[in-house]
Amino acid sequence: MTTNPQPSPSIDTSRAHPARVYDWLLGGKDNYPVDEAVGEKLPPEARDAARQNRQFMHRAAAWLASQGVDQFLDIGTGIPTEPNLHQIVQNVVPSAKVVYTDNDPIVLRHAEALLISRPEGTTDYIQADVRDPEAIVHHARHVLDFDRPVALSLIALMHFISDEQDAHGIVRSLVDTLPSDSHLILSHAASDLFPDLVEQVVAEYAKGGIRLAFRTRPEVERFFEGMDLVSPGLVTATEWFPATPAPAPEGSGIYAGVARIR
Numbered sequence: 001m002t003t004n005p006q007p008s009p010s011i012d013t014s015r016a017h018p019a020r021v022y023d024w025l026l027g028g029k030d031n032y033p034v035d036e037a038v039g040e041k042l043p044p045e046a047r048d049a050a051r052q053n054r055q056f057m058h059r060a061a062a063w064l065a066s067q068g069v070d071q072f073l074d075i076g077t078g079i080p081t082e083p084n085l086h087q088i089v090q091n092v093v094p095s096a097k098v099v100y101t102d103n104d105p106i107v108l109r110h111a112e113a114l115l116i117s118r119p120e121g122t123t124d125y126i127q128a129d130v131r132d133p134e135a136i137v138h139h140a141r142h143v144l145d146f147d148r149p150v151a152l153s154l155i156a157l158m159h160f161i162s163d164e165q166d167a168h169g170i171v172r173s174l175v176d177t178l179p180s181d182s183h184l185i186l187s188h189a190a191s192d193l194f195p196d197l198v199e200q201v202v203a204e205y206a207k208g209g210i211r212l213a214f215r216t217r218p219e220v221e222r223f224f225e226g227m228d229l230v231s232p233g234l235v236t237a238t239e240w241f242p243a244t245p246a247p248a249p250e251g252s253g254i255y256a257g258v259a260r261i262r
Contacts, residue, residue, distance in 0.1 A: 011105045016208035018160050019104040023079040025050035030079045030106060038208035043197050049237075049254050053156045053187050054081065056237040056256045060185045061085050063242055064151050064258070065092035069183060071150045073140050075130050075174075076157030077102040080113035085153065086123045094120040099140045103129040130157060131165060133173045149181045156254070158223065159189040162213045171223050178261055183230075186223055187237055187256040192216040194253045220255045227259035 013032045020035035025047050031039075039046070061072070070093045074085050077100040083091075086098040100114050100123065108127045117123040126139045137146075144150055152174055161167040175184060191198050191214035202212045221234050231242055236252035 011109075016205075016210055017104045017106070018210055019076075019078045019102060019107055021205075021208070021210070022050055022156070023081070026054065026081055028079060028081060030110060034208065038204055038210070041204040041207070043200055045194070045197055045253065046201060048250070049189070049252065050156075052237040052250075052252045053254050053256075056187055056240055056254070057085065057153070057155045057185070058083065058088055059241055060256070060258050061088045061151070061153070062092060064183055064185070065089040065096060068093075069149055069151050070096040071144045071148060072096065072098045072153060073101070073136075073144060073150055074098060074153040074155075075101045075136060076154060076160075077107060077114065077125075078155075079104075079107055080110050082113075084114055086114070086117060086121070090118045090121045094118045097122040097144055098124070099143050100125045101128050101130070101136050101140075103127065130154070130161065130170060130174075133170055133177075137174070137177050146177065147179060149183070150178050151183045151185060152178060153185045154223075155185065155187050156189070158186065159212055159214050160210070162211065167213065168222050172225075175227070175261055180262055182261040184224065184227060184259050184261065186220075186258075187254050188220045188223070189214045190217065190220070190236075190253050190255050193236070194251075197253065217255060220257075224257060224259045227261050230258045230260060233257060 016035045016038045020031040021038050024031045024039040089096040111125040115123050124143045128136045158167050205212050234257040237254040237256040238252045240256045
């Protein structure tokens with residue numbers, strides 16, 4: 001079962017967008033010259049980070065599905081890149097329900113790829129911004145049962161939200177809507193692992209009109225306050241692999257973690 005996406009609004013091709021830059025970093029083709037211009041100026045490690053981040057999402061979603069979690073709210077979905085989250089979790093739990101959210105109109109144009117659910121399951125898509133959590137949750141309640149555990153996925157999203165925009169408060173407001181035994185999956189660019197690279201990445205994104213708010217490990221850990229981090233805790237993206245084979249050993253500038261909501 002799937003639901004139909006909303007009519008596509010116009011796309012602003014004069015400004016770079018994080019979802020399209022990320023698509024370029026992953027080798028996708030659903031981006032524009034303005035996005036490519038940002039991506040080409042980034043250090044090679046940026047492509048590694050995008051790949052590592054995506055692989056973390058795969059491992060975390062599959063692990064949660066293996067633990068019986070069958071409802072997912074994915075905010076900051078990005079342009080569809082197979083396997084998408086619903087394909088990962090429905091491979092484990094065919095009846096799983098997934099609600100995707102992104103604020104880039106181009107993601108909406110490709111939402112059909114996100115809505116091809118297994119017959120037993122459900123996928124849905126809403127164009128919305130994480131800075132409007134009430135609208136996201138209101139829509140998600142039409143698909144997900146908020147009386148049962150939900151996995152909230154915030155993959156490489158919150159480093160685009162500044163402290164002035166209350167990044168930690170936004171996450172807390174979303175988490176507070178979820179019942180006990182729900183989970184938060186979060187990855188976030190680190191400011192304290194490779195400072196020289198961070199400076200370059202932040203500067204190049206800024207030239208494209210995109211503001212970044214990379215954070216230290218303690219600042220990222222604050223997103224998980226009051227929750228129980230799943231082993232191995234808050235680590236780099238390539239170090240997070242419970243009950244799965246370890247990925248190739250390599251450095252990563254992305255913090256990643258999964259936590260159970262009490």
